[in-house]
Amino acid sequence: MNRKGLKIGLLSATVLVVSSMPVLSGGPGSGVRGVDAQRLINARSEPDNWMTHGGTYAEQRFADLTQINADNVKQLGLAWYADLPTNRGQESTPIEVDGTLYTTTSWSNVMAFDAVTGKLKWHYDPKVDKARGHSACCDVVNRGVAVWGGLVFVAALDGRLIALDAATGKVKWSTQTFTDTAKPYTITGAPRVMKGLVVIGNGGAELGVRGYVTAYDAMTGKKKWRFFTVPGNPADGPDGEVSDSVMAGKAAPTWFGEYWKGGGGGTAWDTIVYDQELDQLYIGVGNGSPWNHMIRSDGKGDNLFLSSVLALKPDTGEYLWHYQGTPGETWDYTATQPIMLSTLMIDGRPRKVLMQAPKNGFFYVIDRANGQLISAKSFATQTWATGVDMKTGRPIEVPEARFRKAGALVMPSPLGAHNWHPMSYSPRTGLVYLPAQEIPQFYQAQEGFQHREGAWNLGIATDPGGVPDDRAQFKAIKAALKGRLIAWDPVAQKPAWEITYDGPWNGGTLATAGNLVFQGNGAGDFQAFNASTGSKLWSFKAQTGIVAPAISYAVKGQQYVAIMVGYGGAFPLTAAFDDPRDARNGRLLVFKLGGKAALPRATEPVFAAANPPSDAFTPEQVAEGGKIYSVNCAFCHGPDAHASGILPDLRRSGVLTDAAAWKAVVHDGALKANGMIAFSRWYTPAQVEAVRAYVGSQAKKLQAQEAAGGK
Incomplete structure (x- = not known):
């Protein structure tokens, strides 16, 4: 810069x-x-601290510290670690200020530690109703806090924006951000604070909600403004919010049919970036609801502001400009992925730009003053588009990829060529360090789609039968899924170097002035690479898959690197592949040169044997149960009942053999307090029994595999 x-x-x-x-x-x-x-x-002038989500308002995730560097990183050792109270996915970016480290865990817990010793200062549990976890499409994670004026802000899964006393963890104020708490909204993102305002969005598009972002007074919690990202039901009239005029003038004309019945989507569930130079606020907007454009909007219109970057005035929320990367999106191609700000020399002159690599597989460089597209190039395998038309800024689509009549095998998948995992940028190398992945998806329209309030509403077929019984074929599919760490030149729009992983869903990155890039991977390796060449210089076994990004800070001249570890999120929940965790709970790991701490010895996880029921079910029951399972249960318990291990594998469940116990849990909600809601809202006891028949059939297959010595 x-x-x-x-x-x-x-x-x-x-x-x-x-x-x-x-x-x-x-x-x-x-x-x-x-x-x-x-x-x-002035955060950049205080490299010893990590005071905002991305390190500074530019969100480059660059630590301007050199004590730990490419020459001595092999001496890096564990300084201390802390076991966390939750065993679900850990996605938080810690915040460190003047010797205290603040972080969140799953279920929106907040913890404060002495950044040098690891001593716990306080722990706040917002006691989120576990039933809300059903509405969390992609795990009950939380990506971190914001700090301001003696307060620590956390956005809880259930919609509460909470201000805590930084010294004690006591609640100072709390406000409900959801417009309707009965709707399946959730929050997993980190709030951002600027100019005395705390800004937060929400998630839930897969289940049928309408997205918006809201700003609150940081000291009182009073709402200041709200911007809806997609239009509502015209019959309801204006919302009475700052977004009213732009919804009527720009957005509504790009929507068709009875779009509001499905919510519309457009949730701003992650990236929120403040531009201190231009005094603008950038919001990344998510996918449509339902996903299928044919169902959502009769297959017509761009559907603003889905899959867009929105620029707003931070003081008032007024619209400034937008750029839509995926018009009329139909593949779950969100633009909620991280945004970074910089000044790049392009065509011989400095340009104030924002950089984003969203799910759709293009790396965008955009003039952040006006939203003009400067360049866009593919950073991953794509079959939905062949490029971006630089005259219009629109993708050059492959028509067949829209699966309007026939199904289509498309890359990227809904998990994206890049998901929420933060990328970083080093002003010293001029490179962006991007965690990318290669995952295909077969898209096909769902026949007879009907919107179900509070349930998954995608508009694409999720029929059973996606996991092959043949183990060699299963392993071949797993081997085809790749992850990559790409050092991307944003000016030349091409990779400088890249690393390939044996699987997707790897962690965010951290770049440092010591010419290092830190990244954890899904297999549990926390690694340091030479930022210029990509050579691996150091590695640490974390005993669990890593999806979060690291930070670095210094206290009294000693540099530390900290990272949250704990496997989870969308891919592990929806994939049929084994969970790589040895340690079942998440941890916070902190490293320094010469660190001598050690993790306790990991124990091999023990899984219950397959537990098929002895009941005689009809083929019709099994088929019906498979269809119900695929549109309800697979998103948490894995496709075809092949769970990764993050949540219980139902093929091994102790209640599978007992019809009454199964009904009590699945239909009646006996385990609601643990997050397993009652499905009586949508299904009869007979239909729930059909699901047991289907899971039982899968358990019999597993039992046969185990008897043959396989998994």
Whole structure:
């Protein structure tokens, strides 16, 4: 980044914020109470701290620290670790300020640690109703907190935005962000704070909601503005929000049919970035609801602002500009993936840009002043488009990929060529370090689709039979799924180097001034690479798959690297492949040069044997149960009842052999407190028994495989 240009930008941004937020006393060394507008704007001058989600407002995830470097990283050792109270996926980016490290776990817990010793200072559990987990499409994860003025902000899965006292963890204020708590909204993203405002979005598009983003007063929790990302039911009239005029003038004309019945989608479930130089707020907008464009909008229209980057005025939420990467999206190609800001030399002149690599497989460089597309190139295998038309900014689609009549095998899949896992950028190398993946998906329209309130509503077929019984074929499919770490040149729009992994769903990245890139992978290896060449320099066995990104900070001259570890998220829940975890709970790992701590010895996980019922079921029952399972249960318990191990493998369940116990759990909700909701809302006892018949048939197959010595 051009430092002279940055300095000018900082001065102008400072003028903008001081009038809207009183400057708090304090500075470096004064803790979270001293984190104010001025300090966050100048975060780059405090590389010892990691005060915002992406390190600075530019969200480059670059640690300007050199004590740990490419020459000595082999001496890196574990300084301390902390076991976490939850065993689901860990996706949080820790925040570290003046010697205290704040992080979140699954189920929206918040923990504060001494950043040097690992001593727990406090732990806050918002006690989220576990039934809300059914609405969490992609695990009950949380990606972190924000800090400001002595407060730590967490957005809970159940929609509460909560401000905690940074010193004690006590609640200062709490506000419900959902417009309707009965609808299947969730929050897994980290809030962002700027200019005295806390901004948060939500998720739930797969289950049929309408997306929006909201700003609240950081000190009181009072709502300041709300921007809906897609239009609502015209019969309801205006929303009374700042988005009303742009919904009526720009968005609504791009939607057709009775789109509002499916919610519309457009949830802003992850990226929110503040541009301190231009005083703009960038929101990444998600997929449509249902996914299938033919069902959602009669196959017509761009459906603004789905799959778009939205630029808003942070003070008021007013619309500034947008760029839509996937018009009329129909593949779950969200644009919620991380956005980074920089100044790049392009065609001989500096351009203030934002960079994004969303699910659709294109790496975008966009002029962030006006949304003009500067360049877009493919960074992964694609079969849905052949490129981007630079005159219109629109993708050049392969018509057959829209699966309007026939099904289509498409890449990327709904998991994306790049998902939420943060990428990083090093101003020293000029490269972006991008966690990418190669996963195909067969898309086919769902026949006889009917919207079900509160349930999964995709509009694509999810019929049983996707997992082959032949183990050699199963292993071949697994081997075909790849992950990649790509060092991407955003100016030349091509890779400088890349690393290939034996599986997708690997962790976010951290770049450092020590010419290093840190990344964990799904197999449980936390690694350091040479940022210039890609050579692997160091590795640590974390005993569990890693999906979160690392951060780096320094206290009293000692540099540390910290990362949350714990496997989970969309791929592990929906895949049929074994969970790589040895340690069943998540952990926070912190490293330093010469660290001597060690993890306890991992124990081999023990799985119950297959437990098929002895009941005689008809083929019709099994077939009916398979269809019900595929559209309800597979998203948590795996396709064809092949669970990865994150959640229970129903083929091994103790209640599978008992019809009454099965009904009590699945139909009546006996385990609702554990997150297993009652399905009586949608299905009769006879239909629930059909699901038992289907799972039982899969359990018999597993039993035969186990008897033959296979898994």
